[in-house]
């Protein structure tokens with residue numbers, strides 16, 4: 001290959017040079033790593049010295065890595081740099097530094113491993129927990145089908161569902177119609193595979209549904225959260241002055257926030273069995289927090305009660321914000337960037353307990369516009385999946401509470417009472433957002449270290465939000 005490249009480029013090449021080029025090519029083929037910026041965009045490939053390039057892959061790694069792009073190296077194009085002993089590419093100005101962080105306790109002498117691929121993808125995720133990410137539920141499985149045939153049909157259904165979801169997503173990315181994308185994905189999530197499959201023993205009536213924690217479901221939630229967000233901003237840009245449009249935009253934004261929360265909750269459930277999902281979970285909790293906080297700031301709240309002013313978040317905070325000590329603990333850990341594994345387990349359990357409580361109060365309100373979300377009993381606590389053999393049997397009424405009736409139907413009635421409900425909903429959504437964001441920040445500080453953009457961003461938002469809450473306390 002090295003000779004072919006030299007010939008194409010018409011570079012004279014002798015044996016010594018050829019050998020050097022061959023070694024370089026082999027090193028690139030075996031040891032190159034794709035470089036990403038903090039938003040996950042691929043920038044190119046690089047080869048680091050043996051301290052990184054000898055690290056093997058594991059589907060359940062004990063370390064993760066990320067790239068530190070200084071502003072200087074961000075602007076400089078990536079280029080081939082000569083290997084000069086123990087060099088640090090960033091110091092030479094040739095590209096990003098690489099940081100490897102442990103994400104599990106590593107015993108002395110134990111091999112350090114990282115994941116080369118996205119752990120939420122099916123090929124690497126088969127080891128995940130009790131509710132395997134590859135599980136597909138069959139509704140009325142044809143009793144005449146043999147076990148082998150059932151497995152065969154399930155694989156076929158998996159393939160077809162993968163194709164369908166990938167087609168919808170690539171259509172959305174090329175044509176850019178978020179509304180149709182949401183409609184199609186939700187149809188797949190609620191109705192599963194709507195076609196007859198042919199097995200070894202003839203046609204089957206088995207109906208295949210995606211398990212809510214299947215990797216394709218997670219992919220669908222990710223796309224739905226972002227496509228609904230795009231729908232909302234498209235609608236707002238048309239005419240944000242009209243109340244009807246504001247309400248519609250608000251409805252779409254809360255569905256987007258609910259999908260972000262479901263994505264974080266679902267991935268967290270898998271994270272409980274596989275700690276190496278920490279980086280994905282950090283990003284998902286942070287995104288859910290941002291989405292909820294932006295919902296709590298929406299100007300459309302005022303339209304609900306037609307009072308001409310935004311709900312009084314500051315005064316409701318006084319009784320709703322029972323100064324959760326968890327947030328302070330998260331922030332302390334985030335500033336030190338270190339936490340013992342037992343402490344981590346404790347704060348994680350407390351976090352789940354706390355957000356489950358808040359979610360219960362506001363979940364009905366968040367999911368009321370979306371049929372699929374209403375069929376998921378709880379976006380945070382997936383224990384309902386354990387007690388339900390097939391999630392299809394879950395009744396779709398779920399946690400739709402009194403508040404939904406007000407919000408979705410007669411919001412013109414009973415203004416006084418409603419005003420209080422709305423004040424409460426804003427406060428709960430705000431609290432939920434703060435919890436998700438700070439926990440996401442804590443996870444990011446563990447896997448990305450203190451000085452990552454994500455941790456900085458979370459800390460900046462929290463500083464602003466917390467000073468707002470404290471000011472509200474003082475004023476009220």
Ligand SMILES: C[S@@+](CC[C@H](N)C(=O)[O-])C[C@H]1O[C@@H](n2cnc3c(N)ncnc32)[C@H](O)[C@@H]1O
Pocket residue numbers: 029030031032052053054055056057058
């Ligand atoms: C970045 S290198 C890792 C170090 C490499 N094992 C060595 O001795 O130089 C990547 C290559 O190592 C091998 N490798 C790393 N992890 C592996 C794994 N879990 N199973 C099989 N091969 C692996 C693959 O050949 C891969 O292309």
